[in-house]
Amino acid sequence: MNVVVFGGTAGIGRAIAQQLAERGDRVCLLGRAEASLAKSVGDLTARHPSQQAASSAVCDLEKPETFAPALDAAAQALGGFEAVIVTAAMFATQDALEADVELTRRLTTANYANTVTFCEHARTRLLASGGGWLTVLSSVAGDRGRKPVAIYGSSKAGLSTYLEALDHKFREKGLWVLCVKPGFVKTGMTAGLKPPPFAGEADQVARDVLRAMDRRKPLIYTPGIWALVMLVIRNLPRAVMRKIGF
């Protein structure tokens, strides 16, 4: 399979790209920093005995004008693609966002408006070539309005809703949309935060994501325990949510 991974140089995206390369899929990485892209291309190339070269193109989630050219470059490098995986996103703590309105504007724009824009570019290209996979990392943070992730969570809530609707609308046409809702995962993005119980590792999340794609699922929580945690959180009364800090 030929796969485009946007955000595949670090975190969960890196783990997904590595596992794809190891099983023999061809990967084109999209990302912001050229130096890191080059290192990751070397990594993905070395991970399979065939040493078939991975590829990359520069794409910045904060610059929507880079989206279409990057996807076109990926299509050229791969000779077409059957899957697009989006792991790129911005993260900041609620405290940092409340202290900086500009950061709030940037984060909500990147995580919602720009991610949806990127997905629309990807969707049209996938549908034009007969369908495929559009896998996007949202977050459990979007499942409920919660104090510590009020702004970040709301950007992911909008994204999750969009992805659900995409699945409803285009599954018949052969587009498998997967909304991934990771719980807390120990990556550079969450560095410095105290990991809660059930914190996951990127490798484990990547395995879950690839299995869900193979099974053409529309939604997963990962690590799996978070499906249960969020079931409870979604059903807590407002009075309780106001009291607790979670």
Next chain:
Amino acid sequence: MSTLAGWGRLPEPGTELLDEDLERLTEGAVLSRGLGRSYGDSSLPAHAGDKVANTRLANRILSFDPTTGVMRAEAGLSLVNLVRLMLPRGWFPPVVPGTKYVTLGGMVASDVHGKNHHREGCFGAHVRAMRIRLADNSTIECSPTEHADLFYGTIGGMGLLGHILEVEFALHRIPSQWIVMERERVHDIDAYLTSLTHAAGRWPMTMGWIDCVHRGASMGRGVLMAGRWATAEEAGAAAPKARADKALPIELPNWALNPITVGIFNSIYYWSHTPKVATRVMGPEPFFFPLDYVLDWNKVYGSRGFTQYQCVVPRAAGAPAVREFMDRLTKLGAASPLCVIKDCGPEGKGVLSFPMEGTSIAVDIPVMADIQRIVDGLNEFLISTGGRIYLTKDRFTRPEHFRAMESRLPAFAGLRERWDPQRRLRSAQSRRLFGDKA
């Protein structure tokens, strides 16, 4: 308060930062750590507020040349992933320690040795180049020809000269994915040492287990293992099954391992081997990494934690010194199911690297009330033989004992003076042994 601990589970206050971007992560950091398999305090902060960089997410292979086996990778690449990826392709690291849950950076900082030390030396002997972040936050490339003093100081330097960012080293071509192992039960320490020397001449890999509780005439009885890579004909077509390492569901209570239970365990293990020499073909994982089968076996020592005493008794001191050491060990009551003895080849070029020509002895000791007395007693005898301890395992050695056994200390101090004059890079261990400030 949050704490960090080594494999021996004795914590120090502190926190670590994780990041895929090693350049960003190590900026301003005073210590790097990987998978936390050093037993004592070498990967723990000297001060709770110190920035500790955990490198394990920086796991990219930067290049691999399938014609020469030369690989360059980020320091956080783990041996478990390296072996998983390269073994099926007919490549194996030139030297591996007894666990695969270590990072490349850790393998260099500890200059790990393996069952093939008498043939291949330490891992550092196979390193070609490194990129290092220095205490002044600049980064530098070093190799045997470029900043050679930094290069050899970093090999076995416990991370005290700089943060290892990238490592370039050569993998070995292997004839198959299987190991031919010969196993021999040996009835006492003298016979053991004779057999070990004999095996080292014939086999590229040797090591053995010793019953360190049993006393009397058959003190030091054990099982000697020797191995080599199987030829393609011996191995057959099948690949070894990847082993799923299991987690230990519970922490055993502190009393679970005591001289009586350990004695019973050791006797069962000893008598489970027949006296005649047995040869078989086996997968590399149970051969190189037998203890990894239980992921968190360090929990068997209970909440009190444990240390490992590993030293090398120089060849010049001879077999009587090893016998005397075993005698003291059993008398001090340091009961443990794990006691490993093997041959070390000549000393390598790492300035503080552990091995020297002689006999390496490693024994796990639970943290008992008199642990300091036990370690002191062993160290005092060790100093008299001219031997030294392995910093990667150590937690209890006194600074004056360390100075007495480590004649290379001034050379290492000179390197620190050159590359980190303010002694910004430090660990709980360097505070304890080198007198670095907290």
